Structures are given as structure tokens and as C-alpha cells.
Amino acid sequence: MSSNLTVAHIERNASGARVDLVLVADMVERGAKVLDVGCGDGELLRLLGETRDVDGRGIELSREGVNECVAKGLAVIQGDADTDLADYPDDAFDYVILSQTLQATRHPRVVLEHMLRIGRRAVVSFPNFGHWQVRLQLLFAGHMPQTDILPYSWYDTPNIHHCTIKDFRQLCEATGVKMEKAVALNAWGSPLRLNAPWWFWNLFGEQAVFLLSRQD
Amino acid sequence: MVEANLTSPREADVPREADHPRDSAIAYFGADKPLKLDAGVSLSPFQIAYKTYGTLNADRSNAVLVCHALTGDQHVANVHPVTKKSGWWETMVGPGKPIDTDRYFVICPNVVGGCMGTTGPASANPATGKPWGLEFPVITIRDMVRAQAMLLDHLGIETLFAVVGGSMGGMQVLQWAASYPQRVFSVLPIACATRHSAQNIAFHEVGRQAIMADPEWRGGRYFLEGTDPRRGLAVARMGAHITYLSDAALHRKFGRKFQDRENPSFSFDADFEVESYLRHQGSSFVDRFDANSYLYLTRAMDYFDLAADCDGVLANAFKGTPTRFCVISFTSDWLFPTAESRAIVHALNASSARVSFAEIVTDKGHDAFLLEEPELFGIVRGFLDGARKARGLVSSSLGGKS
Numbered sequence: 263m264s265s266n267l268t269v270a271h272i273e274r275n276a277s278g279a280r281v282d283l284v285l286v287a288d289m290v291e292r293g294a295k296v297l298d299v300g301c302g303d304g305e306l307l308r309l310l311g312e313t314r315d316v317d318g319r320g321i322e323l324s325r326e327g328v329n330e331c332v333a334k335g336l337a338v339i340q341g342d343a344d345t346d347l348a349d350y351p352d353d354a355f356d357y358v359i360l361s362q363t364l365q366a367t368r369h370p371r372v373v374l375e376h377m378l379r380i381g382r383r384a385v386v387s388f389p390n391f392g393h394w395q396v397r398l399q400l401l402f403a404g405h406m407p408q409t410d411i412l413p414y415s416w417y418d419t420p421n422i423h424h425c426t427i428k429d430f431r432q433l434c435e436a437t438g439v440k441m442e443k444a445v446a447l448n449a450w451g452s453p454l455r456l457n458a459p460w461w462f463w464n465l466f467g468e469q470a471v472f473l474l475s476r477q478d
Numbered sequence: 479m480v481e482a483n484l485t486s487p488r489e490a491d492v493p494r495e496a497d498h499p500r501d502s503a504i505a506y507f508g509a510d511k512p513l514k515l516d517a518g519v520s521l522s523p524f525q526i527a528y529k530t531y532g533t534l535n536a537d538r539s540n541a542v543l544v545c546h547a548l549t550g551d552q553h554v555a556n557v558h559p560v561t562k563k564s565g566w567w568e569t570m571v572g573p574g575k576p577i578d579t580d581r582y583f584v585i586c587p588n589v590v591g592g593c594m595g596t597t598g599p600a601s602a603n604p605a606t607g608k609p610w611g612l613e614f615p616v617i618t619i620r621d622m623v624r625a626q627a628m629l630l631d632h633l634g635i636e637t638l639f640a641v642v643g644g645s646m647g648g649m650q651v652l653q654w655a656a657s658y659p660q661r662v663f664s665v666l667p668i669a670c671a672t673r674h675s676a677q678n679i680a681f682h683e684v685g686r687q688a689i690m691a692d693p694e695w696r697g698g699r700y701f702l703e704g705t706d707p708r709r710g711l712a713v714a715r716m717g718a719h720i721t722y723l724s725d726a727a728l729h730r731k732f733g734r735k736f737q738d739r740e741n742p743s744f745s746f747d748a749d750f751e752v753e754s755y756l757r758h759q760g761s762s763f764v765d766r767f768d769a770n771s772y773l774y775l776t777r778a779m780d781y782f783d784l785a786a787d788c789d790g791v792l793a794n795a796f797k798g799t800p801t802r803f804c805v806i807s808f809t810s811d812w813l814f815p816t817a818e819s820r821a822i823v824h825a826l827n828a829s830s831a832r833v834s835f836a837e838i839v840t841d842k843g844h845d846a847f848l849l850e851e852p853e854l855f856g857i858v859r860g861f862l863d864g865a866r867k868a869r870g871l872v873s874s875s876l877g878g879k880s
Contacts, residue, residue, distance in 0.1 A: 317832075319832065319833075325836075325837060325839065328835070328836055328837075329836045329838070329853055329856070329857060331834075332804065332834045332835075332836045332857045332860055332861055333856040333857050333859070333860030333861075334860055334864070335860050335861060335863050335864020335865070335867070336834070336864065337802070337832045337833060337834045338834055338835075339805075339823050339827075339833060339834060339835035340835055340836065340837055341823075341835075346824075346827075349824045349827050349828060350827055350828070350830075351828055351830060354830045
């Protein structure tokens, strides 16, 4: 049984769907053509198919995840976000999604650039390393943070490029990416106030979801 | 030397089977329906021997074509009329199986160039009334597929729900997707490649030379001269059979164990179990297969190169394809390694095709696609279920177990 490789425990809503995935799905137009990069066991693709009627494809690094997806009837291939996105032609998809996978890529900036080359829009969600719990663990306990959504020890984590909400905004600016929408979730899986300042999100958002598009 | 039992006179089974196959349906294509071959000539008249399982639904949308491998035939899920053994893919095709004959109408034809009832070198040449032998034109994978398309026309089936096959069957599957994208809703190419590698051609050449080196082969005229190149064909089979297995699987199965003895005999008897096994594989193969057919079919595989048909760009073979693909490979398959399947997937991605790709962990080598591999069954079943929903076959008259 494969679960999402990078994040272990995330809140679920009343119908049992992961709240972060519901947020991602809400950012996708109905009937769109979608590529889910790092699709795990296919939960998001399944959700997108059921609730948004999308034409979904996936790439997943783990063989178990892929085989599980294919056996569910999902169009998923075994592949690596860092190397295999280059094979996709321009404008092949309406949306390219990177759900809880950014921090596990070797070259996040290159991956982000490919996403917005392959797709008109990109949706990126990631655990916020600027969350207060993370900051406090490093500051007072003096060890690499471990939380519900970042459960790994430093020596066996697949997450090699952690970033904060602030860091990610800076990456978007540096690469000329337009931020169309952003949502941050607190530790209980509820969205933070929309009109809250960025520093507030960066401190109290446990994870964030961004809808991005190419700069006109 | 090969054991003496390989020299026993053959029964007249193969030539008879080649013209009058038992327990098979036959589609006959007369002078008005020639098969145009890549070699530049036409084959006419010719016939296709095939088997069907299950029932074609009212709107003729549930047909699944199963393409057999080099030494396979149409008897995919029934007792083989020559060997009396069960069908070669009974684990995959049948009621309640992944390719479920309660849902799908399964068609499996013998390929052109084969020896089980579809016209091939062992069939009678209508011009002479004698077996074709090497007078038979060289055929290609594309010729096989063209003939299969004629069979579907003959059966009144416009589109296939799926085309499925492994190894040489997988090559036919890919050719189907490239030649007739509008006629195939989904395809499952398993343990195959878009071209035969130099190593694979080399292995085939060794097999062909083994046949041709048998003095009984007589330049392919053995039927006319009353001889039988059993030894050559058996050696070809033995060599090929090694390539279908993995080192690990051979070692697990046989190791260095002796056959019916405690100590080496200090002779060239089959001391080792693995030798005895290979000799058995060789000798049982020649009872059901024609040596010339083996030459023609290995040649067809050698010539296969899908990209070459598209100016060397594989992606062009699938440009704008509406077909759903499920590519499957096996970790220990060194004849058609995963890298070959990955090349197919890359080309399909470049064409924005809807593709799934799974690599299955097994130590059973190339033959894994024919064996008990639960993960393979799960993937085939899941992929077909997904395609069935997309095709709107769920509430068909046959879909009793949706």
C-alpha cells in the first residue's frame, strides 16, 4: 500500500477527502486536461475525475504507487519530475499540479518552469517550513523539526528542498510567474483569513496552495 | 549432441494443421481480396484461422483482439488441438479473468506466416498444390496487422475496444495503434519494443542458422523431400528459450542440480536438469511448429521498426492518437528491457497521448507476461475497467457484473 510519500498526516473533511487536495481541486476548472506530478496513489486524480470531470494524467516516482494507480484505471506513468517533464511538449495540459512534491524535487525552480511550459496554469501545494511549530522546534529544541505533516527524521526524509511561503513567493517573482490565487491552511486544516498579511500566513499557515499562471 | 528422440519421424500434423486447422474458425479471402505485403507483392488467396470467445454485443463495441507471440497461436484459452495442453493465456483470458469473456468478445487470429491454419510457408501454395516453403513471400508485422484488419472487416467489426499482446504480440499491438488509431479504443503492449534491437536480431539469426544447418532442412523443401529439420528447429527453440528466462529464474528452478543421477556421467548426456529441460522444450516444440514458419516470423520481428516508418521520429507514429495506452514491462526481462517500454512512453507523452506505464517486479524474465503474475492481472483488469467506463460499456447488455 502506497500513500503520499512526502506527507504522512493531513486533515480530512467530512466526506473523507484530504483538505489540501480539495483545495487543489477547487482551483481546477471543470473538464480541464490535468497532469498531476508526483501523484502518489492517485487520490487527487480520482478526486479530480469524480468532482471536476477532468481528463487527468499522472507521473509517480514509486513503482508501487504507479501500479496501484493503473490498477484503479488512472493514466499514470512511472517517472521522475526532475528528469521526465522535459519530454512533454509545450501547452499539452490546462493545469500541471505539484501536490506536496515541490520540496522533494532536486531542482524546484526547473520543475516550476517546466510546469508552466507544459501547462497554461500550475497548482503547487507544499508544507510551509515557516510555520511557528517548525520555527519553535529549531529555535528552542534545537533539532530538525518533525510535525504531523513533516514526520521524517532529517536523515531519511525525501524532502530535500523545504521552503516557506515567503520563499516560494520570491521564487515566483524570480521566475516571472504570476500568482493568481493563494490559500494557506492552519494546523487544523482550515483556511486562514484571506485579508491576513503575508507574514501572518507565513507564521500560521501549516501548508499553502498556489494557483499560478504565465506572466502575460 | 541432442537426444535421439528428436530424430523420431514427425506425424503429418503440422502441414495438415497449416491448411485444415482443427477447432478453429477460418476466414477465407479470395482473389478479390488480396493481402498487399510490404515486400511489394500480394498474397492471394489466403486464409486466417482464428478463435473467438464470449459474445459480440449489439453495437459491436466490446471486441478485444489478442495478438499472439512468436511461437503462440490462436488457441489462447482452449485446449490446444496438437499438444492437448491448456491455452497459452488461460490465466488472462476467460470468464471472470482480467480479459473477461463474460464482458468482451475476444478474437485471437493466427498470424500470417504462422503454421496453425493462417496462410504461411507450411500452407499449400495454390499455384502448385504443394507447401510454399521458401517461395512464400517475406512478411512483416505490419502485414500481420493488415491481415487482422481484413479479418475484422470480414467479421463486421469496425472498432476494437482493446488490442492486447506481449512480445511479438505487443509489436502487433503498437502497429495497430500506429496504423489504425481510429479503430482501436485502447491498447496494451506488454514486454515489447518499437523496434528489434541488434542483440535480438542476433539471437534470431542464431536460431535461423541452426535450422538451416540441419541437413534435413533441404533449402526449406523438407515437405517435398520427405525430411524433417527437427534437430535444427529444436536447437533454435532451446537457444531462444534461454532468452525468455532470467538468470535468477533459471538458477532458482534448476541451479546445478543433476538429472536422475548423483554424479556427473563424464559424457555429453544431459547430466544437468537445465539441459534436460531445454531438450524437452526443443523436442516438444517441433511437434507443433514448422521450421520455415519460425524463419519467417523471426524475420518479421527483425524488420519491425515503427520509428523508421515515420522518418525516424517515433512520436510521429502516434501523433494526435485518440487511443488509450497501457504499457507494461518486467524488471528481469532482458530481451525487451524496461528501457524499450520507456521509449514508447516518452514518444506517447510527446504526442500527448493518454498513457499508463507500469513496470512489474519479477525475476521470471521475458516469459513473465505468460505466467502467474497477480500484479499484471490487476493492472490489465484495472486499465480495461477504466477504459470500459470511458467507452460507455458499463451498462452494455453483457455488463452483468459492473
